[in-house]
Amino acid sequence: MTQTASTQLGASAIAHPQDGVGVLAPVPKLHHLEETPVQARTNGDDEGADELTFQDLPPFPDDVPTAPLLRLSLKKLLDRDPQEETSLWRACCDLGFFYLDLRSGEQSKRDSFHEDGDGELNGDALLKDADALFHLGEQLFSLPDAEKQKYDFKDQGSYFGYKGLGSGVLDSKGTRDRNEFYNTSKDDHLGLSERLPAPDLLQKDDSRALLKSYMQRSHAIVSLILGQLNSRLGLPSETLQSLHRLRGASGDQVRWVRSPPQPMDDRKLALGEHSDFGSVTILFNRLGGLQVLPPNSEEWCYVKPLRGHCIVNLGDAMVKFTAGILRSNIHRVVNPPGEQGGSTRMSLVYFARPEDEVVLKVLEGSEMIRDKHAAQQGGSADEEQITAKEWIMRRAMGRRAGGDWAKSAGTEGERLKQ
Numbered sequence: 001m002t003q004t005a006s007t008q009l010g011a012s013a014i015a016h017p018q019d020g021v022g023v024l025a026p027v028p029k030l031h032h033l034e035e036t037p038v039q040a041r042t043n044g045d046d047e048g049a050d051e052l053t054f055q056d057l058p059p060f061p062d063d064v065p066t067a068p069l070l071r072l073s074l075k076k077l078l079d080r081d082p083q084e085e086t087s088l089w090r091a092c093c094d095l096g097f098f099y100l101d102l103r104s105g106e107q108s109k110r111d112s113f114h115e116d117g118d119g120e121l122n123g124d125a126l127l128k129d130a131d132a133l134f135h136l137g138e139q140l141f142s143l144p145d146a147e148k149q150k151y152d153f154k155d156q157g158s159y160f161g162y163k164g165l166g167s168g169v170l171d172s173k174g175t176r177d178r179n180e181f182y183n184t185s186k187d188d189h190l191g192l193s194e195r196l197p198a199p200d201l202l203q204k205d206d207s208r209a210l211l212k213s214y215m216q217r218s219h220a221i222v223s224l225i226l227g228q229l230n231s232r233l234g235l236p237s238e239t240l241q242s243l244h245r246l247r248g249a250s251g252d253q254v255r256w257v258r259s260p261p262q263p264m265d266d267r268k269l270a271l272g273e274h275s276d277f278g279s280v281t282i283l284f285n286r287l288g289g290l291q292v293l294p295p296n297s298e299e300w301c302y303v304k305p306l307r308g309h310c311i312v313n314l315g316d317a318m319v320k321f322t323a324g325i326l327r328s329n330i331h332r333v334v335n336p337p338g339e340q341g342g343s344t345r346m347s348l349v350y351f352a353r354p355e356d357e358v359v360l361k362v363l364e365g366s367e368m369i370r371d372k373h374a375a376q377q378g379g380s381a382d383e384e385q386i387t388a389k390e391w392i393m394r395r396a397m398g399r400r401a402g403g404d405w406a407k408s409a410g411t412e413g414e415r416l417k418q
C-alpha cells in the first residue's frame, strides 16, 4: 500500500514499512483520562496554549490518555527555586520522566556551573540547535538506503552509526521494529576518540560544529540535573557529575529516530518497550507517539510533545547507582495518534551515560542509598559487576536482529524478559 504524507518539516514522499516486518501484539485500546495532566500541572504562568503547540503540524488529539509528567522550568532550577527543586526530585523518584521548559533558561557566564561544563547552560540556544538538528536529520534520512547502510557498524561490534528500518527487534520472538535511527558519538565530536566514518553530510564542518554545540549544551543540562540529584541523595559533592564528565570517554551519543507512518490497518510498535540504558536522556519530540507505562498501571499513556520543552528521563544506571531510589521508566513509540497518524515522525535524543569504566553498582557515601540498599532483599551479595561500557553494549546489541535478546534486559524487571 502506498502512502504519502507530510513530514514534521513539510511535505515529502514517505517510505513504507518494509515487507516482512514481523507482527506484534496489537497496541492496547486507549481511552480518555478524566484529567489532562499536562494542563493540570502547569507552572501557573500566564501562557497561551499556542505557545506550547507546533503550529505547522497536525494537532495532537485531546482524546487520548496522556502521561502525568511534571513540567519543570530550567529558569526556575537555575534560580534555585526550592519548589522546583523538590518537583525535580519527586519526578525523578516517581516516574523518571518530566518536561523541562527550556525557554529563557540561561546561566550567567560567570556563574560557572561545573568545572568541566564548557557546554553553556542556555535553554534557548539548545532549542535552536535542536531545530537545526531536526533539519539535518531530515536530510540524513533522505540519503539513499545503500549509502546509509554503509554506516551500520553492528558487525564491528559498535552501536554508533546507522540502524535500518526493521533491523532491530522488539521482543524475544524477533519481531522487527519500524524505525530507522542514526547514533553519533559525543567523544568523536569533542575530539576525544577517533573520528568514525560517516556520510559526507555529517562530516561537513558546520554539521560537526552543530552536533558538538548540541552535545555540550545537552550535557550542561544533564550536569545540572545530576548536581540536584547528588545533593538530594546526600552523596559527597560532585559524585554523580564526576562519573559523567563531558570530556570523559563514554557511550554518550546523539540519536535521530525516524518512523514512517504505518498503514491504518497494520499499526504496530515503531520502537519496542524499553528503559534507557544510560543515566539521563534529553529528548525532543514534535509529533506524538512516545508512550510511557506509569508505575502500577496497565495503560500506556502518550507523552504530548510541548514546544519550547524537552522531555527528560532517567536510565538504568541511575537505578543501579541508587538501589532503585530513582526510576528508569519503560517507554515505547507507536504511530503518532489521531490526525498526526499520516505523518513521518522524527525525534532527537541525547543520551548521557556513565563513563566507560564506571562500574554500575550502588554508590557509596549516601545514607539514603545505604538504607534503601539494606532494605532490599538479597543485599549486595548478588550485585553483578559490570561496567557502563559492557552494559550498554550488551543492551544495545541484544536488540539488533540476530542479537541475544535474553541478555538485553534492563532494570525494568521481569516484564520484558519473555
Ligand SMILES: O=C(O)CCC(=O)C(=O)O
Pocket (backbone or CB within 6 Å): 255, 257, 271, 276, 283, 285, 290, 331, 332, 333, 346, 347, 348, 349
Ligand atoms: O522517539 C522517541 O520519542 C523516543 C526514543 C527512545 O525512547 C529511544 O531512542 O530510546
Ligand SMILES: [Fe+2]
Pocket (backbone or CB within 6 Å): 274, 275, 276, 331
Ligand atoms: Fe528510550
